[in-house]
Amino acid sequence: MQNVMTLAWDIARKGQKKFGGKVKEYIAEALRQAWRIVKNAMTTDKFGFVELQRKNGVIFFIVDHVDGMTVTLLDKNPYNGRVKRLLIDDYKLGTNKKSGKEARLYDVAINAGDIEIKLGDDVMVIPNSLNRDLLKTKKRWEK
Numbered sequence: 001m002q003n004v005m006t007l008a009w010d011i012a013r014k015g016q017k018k019f020g021g022k023v024k025e026y027i028a029e030a031l032r033q034a035w036r037i038v039k040n041a042m043t044t045d046k047f048g049f050v051e052l053q054r055k056n057g058v059i060f061f062i063v064d065h066v067d068g069m070t071v072t073l074l075d076k077n078p079y080n081g082r083v084k085r086l087l088i089d090d091y092k093l094g095t096n097k098k099s100g101k102e103a104r105l106y107d108v109a110i111n112a113g114d115i116e117i118k119l120g121d122d123v124m125v126i127p128n129s130l131n132r133d134l135l136k137t138k139k140r141w142e143k
Contacts, residue, residue: 008034047117047124048099058107059128063117065093065102074125075113085116 009023011030016023037051048064063071073086088106096103108115108128115126 004031004034004038007037046122047119048096048101048103049117049124049126050096050098051126052105054110057110059110059115060105060107061115061126062094062096062103062105064096064099065104066119069117069119071104071106072116072118073108073113074116086113088115 008027008030011033012023012026015026015030019026047069048062050062052060052062054060063069071088071091073088075084075086076082077084088108091104091106094103094105095101106115110128112128114128117124117126
């Protein structure tokens with residue numbers, strides 16, 4: 001818990017330096033970001049998944065380069081609920097500086113569908129879809 005709070009305050013200070021204002025104005029969003037970072041770190045050690053950034057409508061992430069690992073985009077049809085799996089085979093090879101292992105760098109459009117990483121029987125799904133119900137409630141309250 002202390003690591004999350006420390007990370008959140010660091011993120012809030014960076015936001016304050018960049019945009020001005022008071023640090024406490026940034027703490028709510030910084031806490032959300034810190035929890036997301038910590039949760040991803042806890043659940044993604046198996047595949048070496050690291051979300052690098054979300055910028056200009058694109059999510060950039062790396063995973064360990066392992067033969068037999070597949071990364072697919074889960075494109076869900078909103079009308080009938082069917083899921084189409086699209087293999088993402090366009091990636092760049094590099095080295096993960098933290099682990100020193102060979103890694104794959106992916107870039108996927110945000111809200112294009114969830115990302116599924118699969119190696120044998122192990123599967124991990126990274127949420128990458130817009131929650132439309134949440135968006136509707138936000139708009140309703142803003143009026």
